[in-house]
Amino acid sequence: MLKISNVETFYGKIQALRGVDLDVNDGEIVSLIGSNGAGKSTLLMTISGVNKAKRGNIVFNGENIENKQPHKIVDMGICQVPEGRRIFSRLTVEENLRLGAHANEKGKYFENDIKEVYDLFPVLSDRKTQRGGTLSGGEQQMLAIGRALMSKPKVLLLDEPSLGIAPKLVNQIFVSIKNINKEKNVTIFLVEQNAKKALELADRAYVLVNGKVTIKGSGQELLKNKDIQAAYLEGGAKN
């Protein structure tokens, strides 16, 4: 469905991605783990078209998207929940959600879509008229995910949904991600530092080190991998 081959992205002269190969199949949950500065967020921004790939191809449903503008890519069905949530803090919850549907706000399913988001995250329904900035971190993350869902994506890109959120809420959010995948049939590409959670959830997973994919396999395989345990998981043997 989404096939990334040999993608290289630069910030000025600094190379952030050094030839990433990766694919996401229809209906999967794929996780990408890696430490700070490995290039995880850069990869998502490159897929979304915010950063442009200097070399390599990104193919979505048979169409090259590496040179498309961000809003065209969203129209095609790839929506990102950016790192740090980035909700519109002075706008209300409902206004945030409406902006998520910007691409198809005129659509007749709008009211239905917004109801689905409220069913998924009932707490948002209680806070409809509240300003986004007044929500807690976890609620903001739910809002960011709900907002992205409003664009009816085929693939949802999630950048560190667990960042700065209470552990209890992290669990809840990961359950929701699983629901979105299973019930709404949305393919998920998840980038996480919380490697354990990300691998448990994933059908398949990749490890990104210094702008290159070093390890790939099923989520369960990677959980058992000694190197990964040492580098990314608690309780692993330290070299």
Next chain:
Amino acid sequence: MEKKDIIQSFKDSLFTGLIALALFGPIVGLRTASKGEGLFITPQWGIVFLLVGLCILGRFLINLNSARKTEITFFSKFTSKFSAITEDKAKHFAITAILFSAVFPFLPFTDRYFMDVAIMILTYIMLGWGLNIVVGLAGLLDLGYVAFYAVGAYSYALIATTFGWSFWICLPLAGVFAAFFGILLGFPVLRLRGDYLAIVTLGFGEIIRIILINWYEVTNGPDGITGIPRPSFFGLPFKRSPDEGETSFHLFFNLEYSTMHRIIFLYYLILVLALITNYFTLKIRKLPVGRAWEALREDEIACKSLGVNPTNTKLTAFAIGAMFGGFAGSFFATRQAFISPESFTFIESAIIVAIVVLGGMGSQTGVVLASIFLIGITEMFRDLEQYRMIAFGGAMVLIMVFKPKGILANRKPTILMHGDKK
């Protein structure tokens, strides 16, 4: 309050006095007077000490106020009451204000001077509302807004004097021209934000003014354009003795001729134009493009990730903001019947930005209050001649001290739930 605090605030106010002395000493204290041949310095220490004393006292009072940390002083009581009225009852305020402005020309105390001030305030309200689209909603700080005002005024003046078309044809054309210039400015600044954007827009405003001064063949340079046609009341001119084959306003309605007719008409014209601007802004905020403006102000990256096209969003904001500036410009041209580059200096942009910022970015009612406050106060002190700008500065300082986020800082949501209506 403890003794320590009082001593502390006293020390602080003495320090303020020192700064005031350093500032006022040379500026006010040393006056140059010409006696016979050459200039001589005459000291005026009395005034300096008065000013320094006032600064110390003022600072001390502000310190006392903030040290108590409770809102019990006169000023904060006044301002909080004021904001309670305007925020809770914004709708009532709006209706009252519109009704008042509708009957204003016929009130017993209204004379020619009041009408002129009211027309000026309304022009600034309209400019403020126009700029509010760019600055308040889209969050793009534009310090060259006067450029669009100038483009509108000159387009109107040139079209009207060259082709002799009526106001109602020239007005939309001027708006279109200004919008075109808005897009022209928008393109090079698409990637800029914040301070950098402000600098470029500032430059743009100056470029337009300098072109107006130097393009003698078209704009008549610093001499300006004279003889711009006055607006007519749907074809009926406001003239004492109309040309042959024409009926003038007072003859048609069987009234005695009065110059006030034209002034009143101009007043209603700018009132309607301003209200159209306001209505348009209130409506467009609820549409996807308006919502995208506000989202862009909040977070550009989030916008991109959600499929908002930032290029179109910014360009529409610039174009529509410029269009209303252009409308206001045509009104200005037809009211004055004479325009020159003098009227479109940076200070105009600065005043409009001040109105938007002090009104509370994005607040429509705030713009009205700030215009009345800033322009009204400056006008009230017109007799003081060059000192009236001090009143302007004082008004700005007062707002910044007591309402640092603007008079009405609260953003009104565009979607209200049932039973949530105020």
